[in-house]
Amino acid sequence: MLKLSKMTDYAAVVMARIAREPDSAHAAIDLAESVQLPHPTVSKTLKALVRAGLLESRRGALGGYRLARPASQITASDIISAIEGPVAVTECSHADGDCELVNTCGVADNWQRVSYAISELLGSVTLAHLASSAPLRMPVQLPIQAISLYGDDEPPPMATAADSTGKR
Amino acid sequence: MLKLSKMTDYAAVVMARIAREPDSAHAAIDLAESVQLPHPTVSKTLKALVRAGLLESRRGALGGYRLARPASQITASDIISAIEGPVAVTECSHADGDCELVNTCGVADNWQRVSYAISELLGSVTLAHLASSAPLRMPVQLPIQAISLYGDDEPPPMATAADSTGKR
DNA sequence: TGATACAGGACTAAAATGGTCCCCAATTAA
DNA sequence: TTAATTGGGGACCATTTTAGTCCTGTATCA
Incomplete structure (x- = not known):
C-alpha cells in the first residue's frame, strides 16, 4: 500500500484544520471535536507535531496550538x-x-x-x-x-532540461 | 517512513536478479542463495509475484521462475x-x-x-x-x-505522449 | 488559588509483518 | 512407471508496530 499511518493521516487533517484559521490558538479538545476524532489521540498527535517544530503550543487557559510557521512553508x-x-x-x-x-x-x-x-x-x-x-x-x-535522477556525484548534463521531451 | 515492507524489498531484489538473466528459469532456491535470503521467504515472495502476473513459473525439474514480460514493461x-x-x-x-x-x-x-x-x-x-x-x-x-494535478474530472490540458519509452 | 490546557510517558489491545513448515501437484528424466 | 525436482497453497507462530487510553506533572491566566 505504501500507506501513511493513521497517525500521520490525523496529523495532516489537524494541521489543515489549524491552517484554515491560523490566527487563533486551537485547544486539542476543540480540534478533536472539529475533526471527529478522540481527544487523547488528537492530543498525542499534536504533541508529536510540536516536538517536530511544526506547531507551537501554549499552556493554560487561552492556550492551545498554532502553526510554527506559515502554512506555505x-x-x-x-x-x-x-x-x-x-x-x-x-x-x-x-x-x-x-x-x-x-x-x-x-x-x-x-x-x-x-x-x-x-x-x-x-x-x-x-x-x-x-x-x-x-x-x-x-x-x-x-x-x-x-x-532527473543522475547520480548525486555526477551532475546532470546542462542541456537536457530544456531540450525536447524525447529522452531515452 | 513511508517505507516499503521488507517483502516488497525482497521482491524488487529478486525481480532484478531474474531480470539480469532473463533467458533462463530460476529456481527459488538458487535465487535465495544468490540474494542471501532464506529460501522459504524468497519462495513466498515469488509466489506472490506469480499471482500478480509478473512472473511465470514452471514446476518440475528444470522448472523455475522467469519474467512474464520484458523488464522494461x-x-x-x-x-x-x-x-x-x-x-x-x-x-x-x-x-x-x-x-x-x-x-x-x-x-x-x-x-x-x-x-x-x-x-x-x-x-x-x-x-x-x-x-x-x-x-x-x-x-x-x-x-x-x-x-500536474488537475481534478480527475477535469482532463489535463494536453495529453503528452508518455510513451517514448515502453510503457504499459 | 483554581481552572484550563499542554507535556511526558506508561500501558494495553489489536493488527500487521516476517518468517517457517507441511503436504500436494506438476514436470522431467531415468 | 517411478523417483527426483520444483512450484502451489495454506496453516501457523512469534515479534513488532500501531492505535489508542490514561495518569501524573507543569505552565498559564483570571
Whole structure:
C-alpha cells in the first residue's frame, strides 16, 4: 500500500484544520471535536507535531496550538517526517544505511533515487495546498525535473532540461 | 517512513536478479542463495509475484521462475502493488473509499492527487531501470507533468505522449 | 488559588509483518 | 512407471508496530 499511518493521516487533517484559521490558538479538545476524532489521540498527535517544530503550543487557559510557521512553508514531507521519521522507501534509503545485503541487493542505488524523487515530490506539496479546497496545481514538475535522477556525484548534463521531451 | 515492507524489498531484489538473466528459469532456491535470503521467504515472495502476473513459473525439474514480460514493461509500481496492494497514500486514496470522515477531513482530495503523483512516478520506473547498475536516467518528468494535478474530472490540458519509452 | 490546557510517558489491545513448515501437484528424466 | 525436482497453497507462530487510553506533572491566566 505504501500507506501513511493513521497517525500521520490525523496529523495532516489537524494541521489543515489549524491552517484554515491560523490566527487563533486551537485547544486539542476543540480540534478533536472539529475533526471527529478522540481527544487523547488528537492530543498525542499534536504533541508529536510540536516536538517536530511544526506547531507551537501554549499552556493554560487561552492556550492551545498554532502553526510554527506559515502554512506555505510547511510541507507534506515535514508532516510525514514528524510522525513517521524521514521519508525513505527502503531501509537503505536513508543516510545511515546499515543494510548488510547491499552487495547482493543490486537495486539499492536506484531505490535511493526513487526515494529521493518521492521525497522531493512530497516536499513540494505544502500545507497550504493540502488545506485548500482547490485542486492542487502546484509546480510539481520542477523538483522532479531537477532530480532527473543522475547520480548525486555526477551532475546532470546542462542541456537536457530544456531540450525536447524525447529522452531515452 | 513511508517505507516499503521488507517483502516488497525482497521482491524488487529478486525481480532484478531474474531480470539480469532473463533467458533462463530460476529456481527459488538458487535465487535465495544468490540474494542471501532464506529460501522459504524468497519462495513466498515469488509466489506472490506469480499471482500478480509478473512472473511465470514452471514446476518440475528444470522448472523455475522467469519474467512474464520484458523488464522494461514491469514497473516499480507493479512490484509494489503485487506485494502490498495498490499504491495509495491514505485510506481514502483508492477507489472504494469508505472513510466516514470525508466531511470533516478536508484534505482527502489533495491527498488523492499526491497519491496519484507518487503512483505515476513509481509507474515510470521500470524493472529494467532498477536492475541496471547505471543511475536512473528515465523520463520521470513526463508523467509528473502530465499529472500536474488537475481534478480527475477535469482532463489535463494536453495529453503528452508518455510513451517514448515502453510503457504499459 | 483554581481552572484550563499542554507535556511526558506508561500501558494495553489489536493488527500487521516476517518468517517457517507441511503436504500436494506438476514436470522431467531415468 | 517411478523417483527426483520444483512450484502451489495454506496453516501457523512469534515479534513488532500501531492505535489508542490514561495518569501524573507543569505552565498559564483570571
